[in-house]
Amino acid sequence: MTDAEEFPYKFNPEEKVLCFHGPLLYEAKCLEAKLRDKDGSPAPHYLVHYNGWNKKWDDWVDETRILKWNDENLARQRTLAASQESKKKLEQPAVKPVEKKIRKEDGTAAASVSTSSRAARRKPRTDDTLEAESEAATRIEIRITIPENLKRLLVDDWDYVTRQKKLVTLPRTPTVEQILQKFKATQLEQHDNTSADVLDEVIDGLTLYFDRALSKLLLYRFERPQYADYSVDHPVFRASQVYGCEHLLRLFVKLPALLAHTTISEDSAGLLVAHLDSFLRFFDRNFTGNYENATPDYCRRASP
Numbered sequence: 001m002t003d004a005e006e007f008p009y010k011f012n013p014e015e016k017v018l019c020f021h022g023p024l025l026y027e028a029k030c031l032e033a034k035l036r037d038k039d040g041s042p043a044p045h046y047l048v049h050y051n052g053w054n055k056k057w058d059d060w061v062d063e064t065r066i067l068k069w070n071d072e073n074l075a076r077q078r079t080l081a082a083s084q085e086s087k088k089k090l091e092q093p094a095v096k097p098v099e100k101k102i103r104k105e106d107g108t109a110a111a112s113v114s115t116s117s118r119a120a121r122r123k124p125r126t127d128d129t130l131e132a133e134s135e136a137a138t139r140i141e142i143r144i145t146i147p148e149n150l151k152r153l154l155v156d157d158w159d160y161v162t163r164q165k166k167l168v169t170l171p172r173t174p175t176v177e178q179i180l181q182k183f184k185a186t187q188l189e190q191h192d193n194t195s196a197d198v199l200d201e202v203i204d205g206l207t208l209y210f211d212r213a214l215s216k217l218l219l220y221r222f223e224r225p226q227y228a229d230y231s232v233d234h235p236v237f238r239a240s241q242v243y244g245c246e247h248l249l250r251l252f253v254k255l256p257a258l259l260a261h262t263t264i265s266e267d268s269a270g271l272l273v274a275h276l277d278s279f280l281r282f283f284d285r286n287f288t289g290n291y292e293n294a295t296p297d298y299c300r301r302a303s304p
Helices: 071-090 127-135 148-163 176-190 196-217 221-233 245-259 266-286 296-302
Strands: 016-021 024-038 041-050 059-062 066-068 166-168 291-293
Touching: 016 041, 016 059, 016 071, 024 059, 024 066, 024 071, 066 071, 148 166, 148 221, 148 245, 148 266, 166 221, 176 196, 176 245, 176 266, 196 245, 196 266, 221 296, 245 266
Parallel strands: none
Antiparallel strands: 016 024, 016 066, 024 041, 041 059, 166 291
16 A cells, blocks of 8 residues: 555645645645654655745645645635734734833834843733644744943933934934845855855845834834935835934844744744844954934924
């Protein structure tokens, strides 16, 4: 009796499917089916490719993470996506002190910094989300070590903006995009064994997180009118092409909590942390702050 006869596969190569990655369902294609060990016994597993994703994310999954492509499961995908979006709005991280010197301020970016940042606490989840998470692979906690000098710069950054009423000049030079590209060039020049593809993936991820987080998580309340003014003059812009060192540093305070919503393998997590550590060492050597005094008119507009 063949494996297929003894263990009939529910999904076939080239079949369009839905697959869990973290708490959400994504469109994917089944590439291969084979028996692999699960809890000491052989069980059907499927190699899937997530549509639109880099093939590096192709993954072997068991039948708890893969669903048929049909109207019922597509509706479930939409429900989970809506639930996760609502959850993110409810769980928008509160602002916490940095080394007890940064005070809580609604809508600002500062958060607690430790040498091993912890993932954000999670609020109670809906039944659908709980079911999805129980079926998904276990999340790996990402720990980021922020150098002591950069932690001191975070404290200074808070003081400049919230107490001294200074602003970062926009557009900033160098921009976040330029900083990340300089890091890539430096790494490739100094380390022959560094993969350009992996570096691109890390840099693209950081850029995406920055662009999405800037307006919601990385601005102090005093900076919001400046952001609003810039948005009026430039209706379409990418934050990573306008903001620079100061706000990128704030992203690394938030990053562990943001990454807690993703599911990656232990090996991938280790590789990611290694690249983030390398970047922070580079960032520590190349960080340059640039603030200007806000005008009296701006201070009046920014006052609560």
